[in-house]
Amino acid sequence: MLKPKVLEKLNEQIGRELYSSHLYLQMSGWCAAQGLDGCAAFLRTHSQEEMSHMLRLFDYVQQSDAQPLIPALDQPPHEFESVKDLFRQVHEHEKSITGWINELVQTTFEAQDYFTFNFLQWYVAEQHEEEALARTILDRLELIGLEGRGLYFFDADLGRLARGEKPESLFSGGGDQNA
Numbered sequence: 001m002l003k004p005k006v007l008e009k010l011n012e013q014i015g016r017e018l019y020s021s022h023l024y025l026q027m028s029g030w031c032a033a034q035g036l037d038g039c040a041a042f043l044r045t046h047s048q049e050e051m052s053h054m055l056r057l058f059d060y061v062q063q064s065d066a067q068p069l070i071p072a073l074d075q076p077p078h079e080f081e082s083v084k085d086l087f088r089q090v091h092e093h094e095k096s097i098t099g100w101i102n103e104l105v106q107t108t109f110e111a112q113d114y115f116t117f118n119f120l121q122w123y124v125a126e127q128h129e130e131e132a133l134a135r136t137i138l139d140r141l142e143l144i145g146l147e148g149r150g151l152y153f154f155d156a157d158l159g160r161l162a163r164g165e166k167p168e169s170l171f172s173g174g175g176d177q178n179a
């Protein structure tokens with residue numbers, strides 16, 4: 001049986017993962033409108049991953065004999081100054097998610113709910129990967145700038161990541177989209 005404080009925090013996290021899914025889908029729409037099809041595909045895949053993160057929590061709550069509650073969600077932003085601005089927001093968002101996951105883990109520890117504490121370790125590892133990937137993307141963008149062929153190759157590489165293929169050059173040694 002989940003303690004009320006733990007259940008409340010799990011429901012909040014369900015909302016955040018769902019919001020992440022909406023955010024990345026909306027960002028994918030912006031990229032497609034700019035002709036950045038690789039970025040759009042990457043963000044769409046990422047949106048689906050966030051949906052699966054939400055469902056994992058949703059199912060855990062159900063399996064713990066409680067009813068998950070999806071909170072009301074804000075509308076995600078749909079205008080960005082540039083693709084760099086967009087990926088800066090992705091990185092900031094992932095850092096916030098890490099902070100919330102850590103808070104949630106702390107709550108389970110204080111409540112001595114070691115089942116949920118253990119369940120959440122997957123999210124701790126996942127956030128480490130996601131933050132690293134978002135940082136790598138941002139670093140590459142800062143390196144290549146926003147003009148000319150650099151952006152074209154960057155977009156092509158994000159498309160490869162979305163298809164689970166190896167990026168050609170920009171991401172050698174970088175993160176893993178499926179991590």
Ligand code: OFO
Nearest residue numbers: 017050053097130
């Ligand atoms: Fe990218 O956040 Fe889910 O966990």
